[in-house]
Amino acid sequence: MSHRVLVEAGPAAGVAVLKFRNPPVNALSLEMLMELVISLEKLENDKAVRGIVITAENPGIFLAGLDLTEMCGRNPAHYAKYWEAVQELWLRLYQSSKVLVAAINGACPAGGCLASLTCDYRVMADNPKYTIGLNETQLGIIAPFWFKDTLVNTVGHRAAEQALQLGTLFPPAKALQVGIVDQVVPEEQLQSAALSVMAQWLAIPDHARQLTKTMMRKPTVDQLVKQREADIQSFVGLISQDSIQRALQTYLQKLRQKKG
Numbered sequence: 001m002s003h004r005v006l007v008e009a010g011p012a013a014g015v016a017v018l019k020f021r022n023p024p025v026n027a028l029s030l031e032m033l034m035e036l037v038i039s040l041e042k043l044e045n046d047k048a049v050r051g052i053v054i055t056a057e058n059p060g061i062f063l064a065g066l067d068l069t070e071m072c073g074r075n076p077a078h079y080a081k082y083w084e085a086v087q088e089l090w091l092r093l094y095q096s097s098k099v100l101v102a103a104i105n106g107a108c109p110a111g112g113c114l115a116s117l118t119c120d121y122r123v124m125a126d127n128p129k130y131t132i133g134l135n136e137t138q139l140g141i142i143a144p145f146w147f148k149d150t151l152v153n154t155v156g157h158r159a160a161e162q163a164l165q166l167g168t169l170f171p172p173a174k175a176l177q178v179g180i181v182d183q184v185v186p187e188e189q190l191q192s193a194a195l196s197v198m199a200q201w202l203a204i205p206d207h208a209r210q211l212t213k214t215m216m217r218k219p220t221v222d223q224l225v226k227q228r229e230a231d232i233q234s235f236v237g238l239i240s241q242d243s244i245q246r247a248l249q250t251y252l253q254k255l256r257q258k259k260g
């Protein structure tokens with residue numbers, strides 16, 4: 001039984017809706033990652049499901065990204081386990097044979113943005129409070145190569161380089177302009193817009209669309225698959241550094257003080 005991920009049958013045949021519900025901010029904790037992987041595996045094996053709309057149960061925060069508390073003050077074994085789970089989620093999403101449509105109904109930084117970038121199409125609610133992007137450099141950390149590759153595959157090299165160096169979080173209209181999302185719609189129309197685009201994608205025969213998707217994505221996937229263990233060791237080494245730990249602690253404190 002999954003607590004942090006809700007899977008519902010969609011209103012249209014062959015469509016499931018996967019909702020994030022990990023309060024307070026839908027951070028990708030280890031438990032959340034594991035529940036997501038299990039839910040996605042079940043959906044992947046379900047022949048009746050051809051497409052999945054991915055969204056947050058409560059509007060406001062789509063995903064707050066990776067859970068910073070999983071990357072602060074822990075031991076190397078924990079960092080390795082956590083990073084393996086992050087890799088696993090990305091591999092499941094990016095290689096999914098289903099049509100994935102992200103209905104972005106809230107803030108979507110870093111790991112949240114990455115999850116949405118693995119989808120085939122992104123629709124974002126037109127709310128200026130919501131932003132999306134790979135903001136790692138603003139935290140004093142760097143987006144790993146496969147985060148970078150996923151962004152490059154979506155927006156191209158120049159736009160990705162600029163967005164990554166600056167750690168830009170784009171509001172909806174800018175996100176559309178740069179191509180990080182495909183469509184921006186009034187908030188109340190988000191779910192219907194996602195279902196409408198899903199219907200267009202499902203009009204294509206599955207086998208042709210799936211083979212095309214694999215052809216487009218395999219080189220990027222292969223890069224991680226062939227150096228998964230090295231990527232884990234690299235993450236553990238970097239995240240364990242005092243300077244990185246200090247940067248993450250400072251960022252977490254800033255988030256906590258924001259309220260005070």
Ligand SMILES: CCCCC/C=C\CCCC/C=C/C(=O)SCCNC(=O)CCNC(=O)[C@H](O)C(C)(C)COP(=O)(O)OP(=O)(O)OC[C@H]1O[C@@H](n2cnc3c(N)ncnc32)[C@H](O)[C@@H]1OP(=O)(O)O
Pocket residue numbers: 024025027061063064065066067068069107109110111112135136139141142143144145231234235238239252255256258259
């Ligand atoms: C081989 C690789 C080498 C590279 C190695 C180096 C680095 C590794 C890179 C790893 C890549 C990292 C990816 C990430 O995803 S990092 C996380 C990025 N996320 C963010 O920057 C978002 C931070 N959060 C926010 O901006 C806001 O919280 C918000 C999501 C917009 C929501 O705002 P609001 O509703 O106002 O809520 P609060 O800010 O008050 O937050 C409520 C509590 O939640 C805590 N929180 C927020 N975000 C996170 C998070 N990502 N992880 C853990 N906890 C989080 C926040 O501290 C508050 O806690 P409190 O109630 O205890 O005060």
